[in-house]
Amino acid sequence: MEKEKISSLQMAIMLYPSIIATSIISVPSIIAKYAKNDLWISPILASVIGFATVYIAYELHKRYPKQTVIQFSEQIVGRFAGRIISLMILSFYISGTGHIIRGYSEFIVGSFLINTPISVIMTTMVILCAFAVQGGIEVIGRLAQLFLPVFILPILIFFILLSPDYDMKNIFPILSEGIMPPIQGAIVPGGWYSEFFLIIFLLPFLTDGNKARKYGMISVLAVMVTLVMVNLAVLFVLGPTTPSKNFPLMNATRYISIAEFFENLESIAMAIWIVGAFIKISVFYYATVLGTAQWLNLSNYRVVIWPFAIIFIEFAFWSIPSSAEYTAYLTSVVPFYGPLVQTIIPLFLLLIAIVRKKLTAN
Numbered sequence: 001m002e003k004e005k006i007s008s009l010q011m012a013i014m015l016y017p018s019i020i021a022t023s024i025i026s027v028p029s030i031i032a033k034y035a036k037n038d039l040w041i042s043p044i045l046a047s048v049i050g051f052a053t054v055y056i057a058y059e060l061h062k063r064y065p066k067q068t069v070i071q072f073s074e075q076i077v078g079r080f081a082g083r084i085i086s087l088m089i090l091s092f093y094i095s096g097t098g099h100i101i102r103g104y105s106e107f108i109v110g111s112f113l114i115n116t117p118i119s120v121i122m123t124t125m126v127i128l129c130a131f132a133v134q135g136g137i138e139v140i141g142r143l144a145q146l147f148l149p150v151f152i153l154p155i156l157i158f159f160i161l162l163s164p165d166y167d168m169k170n171i172f173p174i175l176s177e178g179i180m181p182p183i184q185g186a187i188v189p190g191g192w193y194s195e196f197f198l199i200i201f202l203l204p205f206l207t208d209g210n211k212a213r214k215y216g217m218i219s220v221l222a223v224m225v226t227l228v229m230v231n232l233a234v235l236f237v238l239g240p241t242t243p244s245k246n247f248p249l250m251n252a253t254r255y256i257s258i259a260e261f262f263e264n265l266e267s268i269a270m271a272i273w274i275v276g277a278f279i280k281i282s283v284f285y286y287a288t289v290l291g292t293a294q295w296l297n298l299s300n301y302r303v304v305i306w307p308f309a310i311i312f313i314e315f316a317f318w319s320i321p322s323s324a325e326y327t328a329y330l331t332s333v334v335p336f337y338g339p340l341v342q343t344i345i346p347l348f349l350l351l352i353a354i355v356r357k358k359l360t361a362n
Contacts, residue, residue, distance in 0.1 A: 004137050004138035004139075004205065005137075005138065005205055005206065005207045006137055006138055006141035006202070006205060006206060006207070007141075007206065007207050007208055008206055008208050008209070008211040008212045008214070008215040008216075009211075009215055010141035010142070010144065010145060011141070011199065011202045011203075011206060011212065011215060011216070011219075012215040012216065012218055012219040012222075013141070013145055013148050013219075014140060014141055014144040014202070014279065014283055015196060015198060015199060015202075015216070015219045015283075016148070016219050016222050016223060017144065017147075017151050017275070017276040017279040017280060018195065018198060018279060018280040018283045018284070019050075019192050019193065019195055019196065019219075019223045019280075020151075020223055020226055020227070020276060021273065021275075021276025021277050021279065021280040022100060022103055022192070022276070022277065022280060023189060023192045023227065024226065024227065024230045024249055024272075024276075025107060025247050025249055025269075026103075026246065026247060026248075026327070026330065027189055027192070028230060028231050028234045028235075028242060028248045028249065029242055029243055029244070029245050029246065029247075029248045030185075030188050030327075030330065030331055031043075031186075031188060031189065031231065032185070032234075032235075032242040032243040032248075033185075033243040034181055034184040034185040034187075035181045035182045035184065035185030035186075036177075036181060036240075036243075037170060037171055037172070037173075037174075037176075037235060037239075037240075038174065038175060038181055038182045038185070039182075039185055039231045039234075039235060039242070040171070040228050040231040040232045040235060041175075041182040041186075042182045042183075042185035042186040042188075042189060042231075043189050043223075043224050043227035043228050043231060044224060044228060045182060045183060045186035046186035046187075046188075046189040046190040046192075046193050047193060047220055047221075047223070047224040049190045049193040049194055049339055049343060050193035050194070050196050050220035050223065050224070051217060051220050052343060052347075053193065053194050053196045053197050053199075053342060053343045053346070054196050054199060054213065054216035054217055054219075055213070056197075056343065056346045056347050056350050057196070057197055057199045057200045057203070057216075057346060058199070058203070058212060058216060059350055060072065060200065060346060060349060060350050060353065061200065061203040061209075061212070063353055063357075065203075065204065065209070066204050067204060068200055068201050068204060068290065068291060068294060069086070069089060069200045069201075069291075069346065070086045070089070070090070070291045070294040070295050071294055073085045073086050073349060074086070076349050076352050076353050076356070077349070077352060083295070085345060085349070086291070086295050087295065088341060089291065089341055089342075089345070090288065090291050090292055090295060092337065092338075092341040092342070093284055093287055093288045093291065094288055094312075094315065095315065095319065096284060096338075097281060097284040097285060097288055097312050097315075098311075098312050098315030098316040098319055099316070099319065099320060099326070099329060100277070100280060100284060101122050101125060101126060101281060101312055101313070101316035102122070102316040102317075102319065102320050102326060103326055103330075104121075104125060104273070104274075104277040104281070105118045105121040105122045105125070105316065106323045106326055107247065107273060108121050108270070108273070108274075109121055110246075110323060111247065111250060111270070112267075112270055118317075119313075119317060122313055122316050122317065123313055125277065125278065125281060126281070126309050126312050126313050126316075127309065128278065129278060129281045129282045129285050130285070130305055130306060130309045132278075132282045132285075133282055133285045133286045133289060133305055134302060134305055137205055137286060140279075140282050140283065140286060143278075143279065143282070144279050147278070147279060150271065150272075150275050151272055151275050151279075154268045154269070154271065154272050155226065155229070155230070155272065157268075158233065158249075158252075158253060158256070158268075158269075159229055159230075162233055162236075162237055162252060162253075162255060162256060165236075165237050165255045165256075166233075166236035166237065167236055167237075167239060168236060170235050170240075171232070171235060187335045188330065188331060188334070188335050189227065190335055190338075190339060191330075191334035191336070191337075191338035191339060192334070192338070193220070193223070194338040194339040194341075194342040194343045195338065195342060196216065196219070196220060196342075197341075197342035197343065198283055198284070198287055199212070199216055200346070201286070201287040201290055201291065230249060233249075233252060234248045234249060234252050237252040237255055238251060238252060246323070246327070249269060250269050253268070253269050285305075285308070285312070288308060289301045289302075289304050289305050289308055292304055292308070
């Protein structure tokens with residue numbers, strides 16, 4: 001079905017913005033509502049879910065090396081139960097892709113293109129991602145490589161340029177209320193870390209599969225370091241006001257003013273968001289159409305790309321009617337639904353596969 005190949009490094013580069021893109025903008029304020037000045041600790045605690053998810057996905061891949069979860073789930077739990085599990089996973093990615101599109105569009109319209117209809121923003125991004133998916137996994141991998149500097153360098157530049165406005169005292173006292181607030185704050189980013197299960201749709205197409213686990217873990221580590229850096233920068237600049245900001249990173253960038261030359265850099269933050277969202281939506285889009293084609297036993301996933309473009313746009317437009325409800329979705333649904341579908345269910349599949357293999361050996 002997919003003849004193109006990517007390297008493990010390309011896979012890691014695809015996964016990094018796929019996790020970071022939607023989290024660096026809004027997650028700091030969500031975490032701060034629980035962890036307060038310990039918000040930088042929460043991404044470290046939540047990363048356990050990311051490491052566990054990559055490990056589970058890789059162990060499943062070792063047992064079924066040329067198949068995705070949509071295919072091997074039937075071999076593990078039987079045809080009927082396997083197809084139900086696959087349908088649950090596909091439903092998650094279909095709804096998740098729609099919500100990502102909606103979140104991206106809400107940010108662009110709410111912060112920059114105020115008079116532009118949100119349907120226009122959603123449609124243009126979906127069409128762009130559809131063309132990328134049409135090109136195949138190799139095209140997405142090369143685009144991720146191309147755009148990675150555009151994504152990473154502005155974050156590093158922000159971290160440096162904001163340093164004159166840092167108030168290091170905002171980090172104290174550390175763990176004044178114990179470890180529970182950071183743990184509560186880690187629940188939300190844990191939902192994003194579980195998205196590393198996307199690796200299961202990429203592993204069968206690697207040229208160097210023996211390096212997949214290493215690069216998967218490196219990608220989790222890179223996400224953790226980035227979230228810690230962003231959360232610290234936001235905390236040092238905004239301090240106790242962080243929980244009240246919808247997009248704290250955007251608010252922090254407005255403090256940048258060096259020699260009256262480096263000012264008003266919100267457009268760079270928007271560029272980061274657009275590039276990251278493009279890669280993330282493309283990867284989710286690819287996993288959805290590939291998995292759907294496998295579930296329907298189609299010979300080519302490209303025949304469902306454009307029908308799904310319409311589905312994603314409709315879903316994004318009607319599923320979440322406002323930014324307030326999108327925030328509620330991030331805080332009440334993603335932290336539980338994401339790990340359930342992408343970490344817990346795959347863990348049960350892995351345990352069943354291990355038990356079945358031992359029973360067969362005996």
